[in-house]
Amino acid sequence: MPTQPLPILSLLRDELPLDTVVLARFMIGKYLVHDLPEGRISGRIVETEAYPLGDSTSHAFLGRRPYNGAMFLAPGYAYVRLTYGLSYMLNMSAEAEGIGAGILLRAIEPLEGLPLMEARRPGVPLRDLARGPGRLTMALGIGQSFDGRDLCTGRDLWIGAIETGDVLIGVTTRIGLSREMHQPLRFFEPGSAFVSGPRKLLLPPHAGALAARKFN
DNA sequence: TGGCTGATTACCT
DNA sequence: GGTAATCAGCCAA
Structure with missing residues (x-):
């Protein structure tokens, strides 16, 4: 028998920080939900990266293009x-x-919806189901048709929150880039087994404090 | 659990 | 033709 659904409340657009880096931090510990006819898939967001204005690795760096309008x-x-x-x-x-x-x-x-995710990723252990950006979209069944969708609707694919206290957030450099490799723009839940990259701060304490002050 | 390597395919970031 | 916001598999400790 299914348990009660998690009491996830949709995030309103007004609740989202405007600043890219602040938003990336803000989303750690929030929830991503995909409501399907077969049931609900949900998960706790444990890893994000910021691609702010002026970042040369951002897909928006060269300006508006046919493919990046949603940014x-x-x-x-x-x-x-x-x-x-x-x-x-x-x-x-x-x-x-x-x-x-x-x-x-x-x-x-x-x-929530583990069987639905496992059906899309047969034989993959729970820990690996959505550990990584490509795996996440595979598990949730997200493809190009989702480009441009509003995630603040509380329907279909949406983001939400559960009333909780503050969460601890780690910071490192981003993953998989060949440029801009020194920016502390990756955020994650320290110690979570569901994080795809390094799970401990690589920066020495004083540098971490600097990063925290600059990007909090 | 972390690190490394090879495979892989659409797009021009 | 080169590049890319990666993945799966393998190995070591």
């Missing part, structure tokens, strides 16, 4: 793009409308 929307819209020819990345727009910026959702801790 220029108001906060809370999905920007979906294929990388390496085979993995879809789920991002969320940040900053005011007209500014191209966003955050990448890199990993979730699967909570």
Whole structure:
């Protein structure tokens, strides 16, 4: 028998921080939900990356293009793009409308709808179901058709929160980049087994404090 | 659990 | 033709 659904409340657009880096931090410990006819898939967001304005690795760096329009929307819209020819990345727009910026959702801790995720990823252990940006979209069944969707609707694919206290957040450099490799723009839940990259701060304490002050 | 390597395919970031 | 916001598999400790 299914248990009671988690009391996840949809996040309103007004509740989202405008600033890209603040938003990336804010989303750690929040929830990603996909309501399907077969049931609900949900998970706790444990890893994000920020791609702020002016970042040369951002898909919006060269300005508006046919494929990146969603990054220029108001906060809370999905920007979906294929990388390496085979993995879809789920991002969320940040900053005011007209500014191209966003955050990448890199990993979730699967909570509800495990059978639905396992059906899409047969034989994959729970820990690996959504550990990584490509795996996350595979587990949730997210493809290019989700590009531009509003994630603040509380329906279909949406983001939410559960009343909780503060969460601890770790910071490191981002993963998989060949440039801009020194920016502390990756955020994660320290110690979570569902995080795809390093789970401990690589920065010495004083540098971590600097990063925290600068990017909190 | 962390690190390394090879495979892989759409797009021009 | 080169590049890319990766994954799966393997190995070591």
